[in-house]
Amino acid sequence: MVSKNEPRMPIALGLHGAAIYLFLYLPIVLLVFFSFNKNPSGTFPVTGLTLDWYRQLGDDYFMLTSFKTSLIVALTTVPIATFAGTLCAFGLVRTEFRFKTLASSFVLMPMVVPGILLGAAILVVLRTVLGVPLSIWTTVMGHVVVTTPYAVLAVATRLYGYDRVLDSAAADLGANPLRVFWHITLPLITPGIIAAALIVFTISLDTFGVTFFTIGSGSTLPMYIWAQVEMGIRPTVNALGTLFIVGSIAILLIAHLLLRK
C-alpha cells in the first residue's frame, strides 16, 4: 500500500501551477477575445462585439493567396518528409549499428540550427553558385529539412511501443517478410505515420524561419502575418490568429489521439 501514499499538494505549489497555466494561456485568450472586439485598434478598450474582422479577412486577397501558397508548400512537404521520416525511424528503432548515436545526432541536427540561417544558406548557394531563382520549391526544400526530424520522432514513438512478437508470430505461421510488413507491421504503425503527417503539416503551415529567405517574391501565411505584424496590432490579425489556433489545435489533438496507445 506504499503506492497509495501520495504526498499532499502544498498550497504554494498549486498556486504556482495555476499561475503558470495563466501565463501560458493569457496571450492566446486575449488574442481570441480581441478578434471579436469592435475597437479597430485591435486592443483595449472594449467597444462591443463584432464579426467584422473575420469578414474583412475573407475579403483580403493577399491573405487568401498566401494561405493558398502555404497549403501548396505544406501538401508537397508532407509526403516527402513523412516518407523519409518513417524510413529513418525504422532504421533508428529497429536496427543496431556502431554509429547509431552519431546517426541520430545527424538526423536531429536541423532542429537546433535556426531556420532563418538555414534559409540564408540556401539563398547564398542559389544566388552565388547555382544562379537558380527563388520559388516556392526552394521553400519546400527548406520545409522538408526542418520538418523531417519531427516525423522521425513521431513514428519512432509509435515503433517503440510496438510488440515485435506479433511480427515473429506471423513469420512463424509462414508469412514472408513482405507479407509480415504489409499485413502486420504497417497497419499497426499507420496511426504513427498519420500523426507524423499531421505534425509535419502543422509545422510547415507555421514555419517562418526557413521561409523568410527562400520564398522570393511569393508569400506564405506566416510571411503575410509578419508583414501585418510589422505594422503593429491589427484586428484582422487577431481574427486570423484565432482561426489558426483553433485549426492547429484540432489537427494536433487528432495526432495526439493517434499516438496515445
Added chain:
Amino acid sequence: MATIADRVNVAPERRAGIRLVPPLLAFLPITLIDFFFFVLPMLVMSIVSVLVIREFHITFQLTAENYLFFLKNPLYLKVLGKSLLMALATTVICIVLSFPFALFLTRLPRSIQKTMLVLVILPFWTSYLLRVYAWMTILGERGLINRGLMNLGIVESPIRLLLYNDYSVVLVAVYLYIPFSTLALYTNLERLDRSLIRAAMDLGARPIQVFLHVVLPLMLPGIFASFIFVFIPMLGEYVTPAIIGGAHGLMIVNVIVSQIQALRFGIGSAMVVVLVALILALVMVLRKSARLEKIYGF
C-alpha cells in the same frame, strides 16, 4: 532462460521487418535530403565566407576580411555577448519557474496528469508568430498592463518601458520556451528515485541540504536538457527580438539577417558560420549530459 528470452526478443527482428529495410536504405532518403538542402548549403556558406565575392559571383580569391570584420567592429561581438547573456537569463528563469511547476505536475492525480501535460505543450503547436504578437496586446501602450495600471490610477499615462527592450524580449522568450524546460524537468522528476530523498532525511539532512546534495545532482540531466531546448533556440531567436525588442532589443540573428538582406553575403556568411559552429559545439557538449535518449527514446 537466456535462450527463451533470445527467441522472444532477438529472433523476431532477425526474421521479420528488418531484412526488408536494411539500415542503409532506411537512412537513404533523409541523408539525401539533409545532404543537399542542409549540409551542402552550410558547407558552401563556409566556403563563401573565406572567398572574395564580386557582383554575387564567387571568385577563387581567398580572404580573411569577412572574419576580421568582427574584430574591427566590436559592436557585433557585443551583440553576440548580449545574446548569450539573454539566452542564459531566459534558460535560468525557465528552469527556476519550471522546477516547482514540474513538481506540481508529478503530484497531480494520475488520471489527469497526461492531459495537464498536453495542455503545457499545446501552445507550442499554435502559431509561433502570433503568440509573440499577442504579447503586444499585453505590453503595448494600450495593452492589458497599461490599461490596468491606468484604471487603478497607479500611472497617468501609459508606460512605454514595457516593450522594446532586452527585458521584454526575455519575458516573452520565457513564455515561449517554458513548456520545453517543464517537459525536460518533468521527465527527470518522474524517474527520480524518491527513496534517496527519504534516506537523506532519515539520516538527518535539512531540507536545503537534501535539495543541494541529493535532488539537484539527480536533476542535472533535466537541467542540461533544458539548456538544449531553451538556450539553443533562444540564441537563434529572430522573431521575438524583432517584434518585442525593437531597435534596443536586437539579438545576433537580427544582425546577421540585416547583413544578408543588405546582400553582404560574405560578412553574413562568416557570421552564420561562427554562430552555427557555436550552437553545434554547445549541443555536442550538452547532449551527453542531457541524456536525451531518455526523452526521445534513442
